[in-house]
Amino acid sequence: MATESKKDWILMATARSPTNIAVVKYWGKRDEALILPINDSISVTLDPSHLCTTTTVAVSPNFDRDRMWLNGKEISLSGGRYQRCLREIRSRAGDVEDEKRGICIGKEDWGKLHVHIASYNNFPTAAGLASSAAGFACLVYSLAKLMNVREEQGKLSAIARQGSGSACRSLFGGFVKWEMGKVLKCTKDSAGSDSIAVQLADEQHWNDLVIIIAVVSSRQKETSSTTGMRESVETSPLLHYRSTEVVPKRILQMEEAIRTRDFPSFARLTCADSNQFHAVCLDTSPPIFYMNNTSHRQVPHSFIVTNWFFRIISFMEKWNRFEGTPQVAYTFDAGPNAVLIAPNRKVASLLLQRLLFYFPPSTDTELKSFVLGDQSIVKDAG
Ligand code: DP6
Numbered sequence: 001m002a003t004e005s006k007k008d009w010i011l012m013a014t015a016r017s018p019t020n021i022a023v024v025k026y027w028g029k030r031d032e033a034l035i036l037p038i039n040d041s042i043s044v045t046l047d048p049s050h051l052c053t054t055t056t057v058a059v060s061p062n063f064d065r066d067r068m069w070l071n072g073k074e075i076s077l078s079g080g081r082y083q084r085c086l087r088e089i090r091s092r093a094g095d096v097e098d099e100k101r102g103i104c105i106g107k108e109d110w111g112k113l114h115v116h117i118a119s120y121n122n123f124p125t126a127a128g129l130a131s132s133a134a135g136f137a138c139l140v141y142s143l144a145k146l147m148n149v150r151e152e153q154g155k156l157s158a159i160a161r162q163g164s165g166s167a168c169r170s171l172f173g174g175f176v177k178w179e180m181g182k183v184l185k186c187t188k189d190s191a192g193s194d195s196i197a198v199q200l201a202d203e204q205h206w207n208d209l210v211i212i213i214a215v216v217s218s219r220q221k222e223t224s225s226t227t228g229m230r231e232s233v234e235t236s237p238l239l240h241y242r243s244t245e246v247v248p249k250r251i252l253q254m255e256e257a258i259r260t261r262d263f264p265s266f267a268r269l270t271c272a273d274s275n276q277f278h279a280v281c282l283d284t285s286p287p288i289f290y291m292n293n294t295s296h297r298q299v300p301h302s303f304i305v306t307n308w309f310f311r312i313i314s315f316m317e318k319w320n321r322f323e324g325t326p327q328v329a330y331t332f333d334a335g336p337n338a339v340l341i342a343p344n345r346k347v348a349s350l351l352l353q354r355l356l357f358y359f360p361p362s363t364d365t366e367l368k369s370f371v372l373g374d375q376s377i378v379k380d381a382g
Contacts, residue, residue: 009103010060011096013146017055017138018048019123019131020169021211021339023270023331024254025277026178028233028243033080034192035165037180038233039247042200042254043169044341045176046211053134055119057142059105063114070119070135077117081163085140086115088159093147110147117142123215132225136163137170157197166225168195174202175258177251206261210348214312214338214355225334228281228288238283242276263343267326270341271316274331290334312338315358 026041046052066086068077077083093110097103105113117139121131140160144151153171161168161178169176181195223231232239250269257265281288291309313330320326328351329341340355342348 007061009101010058010062011098011103011105011146012056012058013142014054014056015138015142015145016048017053017134017141017170018046018173019051019053019134020045020166020176021331022166022169022333023266024247024250024273025333026165027277027280028229028239029165030180031192032230034195035161035163036183036192036195037165037178038239039243040180040251041166041169041178041247042251042258043166043176043178044209044211045170045173045203051123051134051213053119053121053131053138055117055135055138055142057139057146058116058118059113059146060116061113063116066114066116068117068119071121081136082139084162085136085159086143088162089140089143089147089149092144092149092151094150096146096148115143115146132164133166133170136160136167139163140167141171154196154198155193158193158195161192161195161197168197171197172199174205175200177255200255201258206258208344209263210342210345212340212342212348212351212355214340214359223288223290223334228284228290228334231286231288232280232284235285236280236283238276239280242280246276264326267320267329267341270329270331271326275313278332291332291336309336309338312340312359315354316340319354 020043022041022043024040024042026037026039028038030036030038066077068075068082077086090110093107095107096105119135119138121135123131137160140156140163143149144156149156157168157171157178160171165178169178176197177200178197179195181192183192183194250273253265254269256262257269278291281290309332316328316330319328327343327347331339331341333339340351342351
């Protein structure tokens, strides 16, 4: 089969993908090129109508090279991560026929055709809100759709993983586990195909949960996750202990807490994991501080730096201690923005009221709340 002789056609596909929030975190790779992690991780996928990436991919015989635009600005596709995702998808491409327009693309033609990619994040890029997770999940899904790749979602997740580790989990809705895979070090024959995401429970399973994201800084983080975790792997003794002794047990406990919708256990594990992740960052040499002083408040004659994250952790911990059993959970990724989780709308509205009282909104603070029940997996948006 050959591409049509006319050169004035263009084929497009659009997809939308949500970001995900890790409750047992991925931190550290055993293979940098293939992005294979040193431990399993578990996340919650957010509702795609809130924090999400929308990507349109197009192919035409008129395109002379692959190009990509992120939020309207052209970016380079020369990086290994983009190249790997494009190569993996092209190698699985199928035949595409559009009878109405007389377009016929054979699977052998995809190697000769170039793509244009336009991607848009409706939230700050690289500010610790897992923009690369939504971005690569969406890129892989939309390319797979355009090129008629007939692979199950798990296999696609292994491709998205090679763009950004956490991206593999955004291919599914609900609660998702990224299995690290069995092969410890990769050889030519073991390309990490068992390091994939699996859905633990769908978006309806625990749809009372409410997730509140307090965006206190939309600035790009100083140390990227990739660099940070490389430095932790090289220098942190705590990371070795975490990945071998702590996370394997915590994963089993978290799976059980999710299965039984046991909020107190879920909250305890989520907070403990976030705190240990940031302890590993501090244990790295030189230390990495993701939870910066970000909330600045001007008062007459002095300038107070409000240490937002310590205050929010202490506020949440005090609340839980006062009640005797965890009512709310918090987790911080590689940035100062807080992700707060409540077991239902009633507690969430109390949490919002208290947050607004103790942390009145300033120009750089924005609270967004998401109800889990509305979330779903990556969507075709057109
Ligand atoms: C703290 O997936 O962004 O958010 O694989 O190098 O692209 P790369 O890293 P990335 O790291 C995410 C780290 C985290 C924890 C998590 O999402 O599990």
